[in-house]
Amino acid sequence: MYRERASRLPGAVVWTNTLTGDTNSGRVLPDGCMDLLWHEDRLLVAGPDTRAHLTGGGPSTWAGLRFGPGTAPALLGVPAHELRDQRVDLTDLWGAAEVRRLTARVRAAADPVTGIEELALRLAADTAGPDPALRVLVAALDAGRPVGATADELGIGARQLHRRSLVAFGYGPKTLARILRLRRALALARAGTPPAETAARTGYADQAHLSREVRALAGLPLRELLRGGGG
Template identity: 55%
Template sequence: MYRERPSGIAHAVVWSSTVARAEEHRVLPDGCMDLLWSGGRLVVAGPDTAAKVASWRPGLPFVGLRLGSGVGPRVLGVPAHELRDQRVPLDAVWRGADVRRLAERLAQAADPGTVLEEVAQHRLADGPPADPIAARVAERLGQGAEVGAVAREVGLSARQLHRRSLDAFGYGPKTLARILRLNHALELGRTGTPAADAAYAAGYADQAHLSREVRSLTGVTLTTLVA
């Protein structure tokens, strides 16, 4: 069973999942980074450029803190592009002693998700300030704005926006826009919106364009994902 709730951290979600039988789960790209706790291990999931298939064991709980809109690099202390398309142990990013102490807390916690939140909040408070443009870039690209228009709105050249996007999201603004547009279309599809209408509302040229993008980014059809 999968559950999620909004975090007290802006642009973050706390989630948990446990499956009753072994299954494969398709993890879609979403422009986020995740801090994961499962099986006594802490892992960082970097921003994905395409869907990945994860194998879940029955009865093994997963707890995660999903960090969007450029928050992940501030919590983890590394630019997002350094972890793009990777799953790495947290002790490859943080000091081993800090990770061991956190793992001990999580093993004893009734609500591991709250512990992950608290640790992330402390790191945000002690770390560098937020990039003032990251959330705005994600918001506007998610609304379907053109990359050039977003660059002008935030006062950056195309090259500057690309560099800042790599650090904040793990990839350039064009890739981020594709991923956010895909997720928008899927949200519409899952609420019962017909594919042609979802394509139009999400900013695709037509339904065929949406279908090609879904296949390119996820490896399956829109019907499969919506189902």
């Protein structure tokens, strides 16, 4: 069972997920974000996904903090594109002694979610915030604005925007736009909006276009994805 709440870190969400071992309970869809994870007494980092990530193995429990899009790279000290489609141990990014100290703090907290949240808040207190232009980009793309028009409004050239997006999100703005559009479409579909209407309201050419994007990014047909509840 998946549960989440807004974090005290602005723009972030803390969550727990108890997996049953079936395929969809561990299907994580792309969302333009990175996560700090706690699993089996270890701290890990989930890089930005370009396709559905399947958490293998049997029943297990995960906890995590999902940073807002573009926020994690500055806090973790690593460009997002270096972790694209990966789950890595925090010791791969930071020194082992530091990670042992942080792991002990999470372990000593009232619960893993609280421990991870406190860790993220301490990191944020010592780090500059994300690029303000990229925050505007995320908001514009999430509202369905075209990439080119948004870049023009920001006064950023296409190549520079792509480079900055790779560092912040792990991929270029067009891929980010696809992922955010899919999230909007799935929200409508899960609320009961028919597929054809969902496609029209979220900017797809037609229902077939929506179906292709769902398969490409989520790895399942829309109907099966909605039935299984991957998120």
